[in-house]
Amino acid sequence: MIYTLTPNPAIDMNVTADSVEKNVVSRTRDAVYTPNGKGLNVSFTLQHFGIRAPILGFFGGFSGRYIIDGARGRACEAHPVMVDGITRINTFVTCGPDEYKFPSAGCAVPRGRQLKMLELIDGLADLECLVVSGSLPPQIEPTFYDEVIHHVHARGAEVVLDTSHARLAELVEKRPLLIKPNDEEVAAIFGVDVKSEADIVSALRLIHEHGCKNILLTLGERGAYFYDGARVWRASAARVEVYSTACAGDATLASFLSLWFADRENVEGALRRAMATGGSVAMCAGLGDFARVAELEGQIRVEVVA
Numbered sequence: 374m375i376y377t378l379t380p381n382p383a384i385d386m387n388v389t390a391d392s393v394e395k396n397v398v399s400r401t402r403d404a405v406y407t408p409n410g411k412g413l414n415v416s417f418t419l420q421h422f423g424i425r426a427p428i429l430g431f432f433g434g435f436s437g438r439y440i441i442d443g444a445r446g447r448a449c450e451a452h453p454v455m456v457d458g459i460t461r462i463n464t465f466v467t468c469g470p471d472e473y474k475f476p477s478a479g480c481a482v483p484r485g486r487q488l489k490m491l492e493l494i495d496g497l498a499d500l501e502c503l504v505v506s507g508s509l510p511p512q513i514e515p516t517f518y519d520e521v522i523h524h525v526h527a528r529g530a531e532v533v534l535d536t537s538h539a540r541l542a543e544l545v546e547k548r549p550l551l552i553k554p555n556d557e558e559v560a561a562i563f564g565v566d567v568k569s570e571a572d573i574v575s576a577l578r579l580i581h582e583h584g585c586k587n588i589l590l591t592l593g594e595r596g597a598y599f600y601d602g603a604r605v606w607r608a609s610a611a612r613v614e615v616y617s618t619a620c621a622g623d624a625t626l627a628s629f630l631s632l633w634f635a636d637r638e639n640v641e642g643a644l645r646r647a648m649a650t651g652g653s654v655a656m657c658a659g660l661g662d663f664a665r666v667a668e669l670e671g672q673i674r675v676e677v678v679a
C-alpha cells in the first residue's frame with residue numbers, strides 16, 4: 374500500500390483579486406477553502422484514480438480538524454499525529470495572469486510528536502511506499518527526512534520524495550525510489566541549469582548518479598521529463614487556461630504513480646495521465662474535480678529523447 378506523509382499540512386485559501394497593491398486595501402472574492410498539503414493532495418489524487426493511499430501528518434486546532442474531516446469525508450483514511458497549535462492556512466491570490474502565493478510557516482511539532490510519527494511508520498504492516506511531500510514545520514530539523522527514510526527502508530518499503538528543502542541534495546544518496554523536483558528546485562538544490570534539453574539530460578543523469586533511482590522533473594508549461602537510469606522521456610504539457618498552479622505538481626506526481634508504481638514499464642501512459650491531470654488541476658482552485666483529464670490526455674505527446 375502507498376501511504377503519504379505531510380509534515381506540514383494546510384488549508385489552502387484561493388482568492389481572486391482585480392489588483393494587488395502595497396499600502397492599500399486589495400479586496401478579494403471567490404474564496405475557496407480546501408483541505409490540503411502536498412501529501413494530502415497526492416492521496417486525494419490517488420484516491421480519484423482508484424488507489425487507496427492513507428494519510429499521515431501532524432495536525433492541530435480547528436484547521437487541523439477541518440483537514441482530517443475533509444480527508445475522511447472523501448473516504449481517505451487518515452492517521453493524524455495531533456499537536457498543540459493550529460495547522461496553517463496558506464493563501465493563493467489569482468490576479469489576472471499573475472499568481473501570488475503566501476505559504477505560512479505552520480505549527481510547531483515537538484520532538485515527542487516526531488518520535489510518535491516514526492513509531493506510527495514502524496507499525497504500518499502493509500507499507501510498500503511512503504510519499505513524503507512538502508516543507509517541515511517549526512521545530513522539525515531537516516534530519517527528520519533522513520529518519521523517516523531510515524524507518525521506511527527498515528520495513529523494506531520505498532520512499533518517494535517531493536520537497537524543495539536543500540537537504541534533498543543529501544537525501545538522494547539514500548536511494549529514494551523517485552523524486553519530483555521542478556526546474557527551480559533542481560537549479561537551487563543541485564546547482565545545475567535546466568534551460569536546454571541537453572542541460573536537462575545532464576542534470577537528470579547527475580541526480581541519478583547521486584543515488585536517486587528515478588526522477589520526474591516538472592517544468593510547468595514546458596512539460597516534464599522522466600529518467601529511470603536507462604532512458605529519458607519527454608512529455609508535453611496540456612494547453613489549458615491556468616487559474617492557479619498550486620496543487621498541480623502534487624496531482625502530476627500522484628497520477629504518474631497511479632499507473633507507474635504497479636507497472637514500471639508503462640512510463641508513457643503514466644506521463645500522459647500525469648500531464649493531463651496537472652493541466653486539469655491548474656484550471657481551478659485546489660485540486661478541482663479532475664473532470665477534463667481524459668480529454669486532455671489526447672493532447673499529450675510523450676517521446677524518448679535520450
Ligand SMILES: O=P(O)(O)OC[C@@]1(O)O[C@H](CO)[C@@H](O)[C@@H]1O
Pocket residue numbers: 381383384385409410411414463476506507508509537619620621622623
Ligand atoms: O510549504 P509546502 O509544504 O512546501 O507547500 C504547501 C503547499 O503550498 O503545497 C501544496 C501545493 O503543492 C498546497 O496545497 C500547500 O499549501
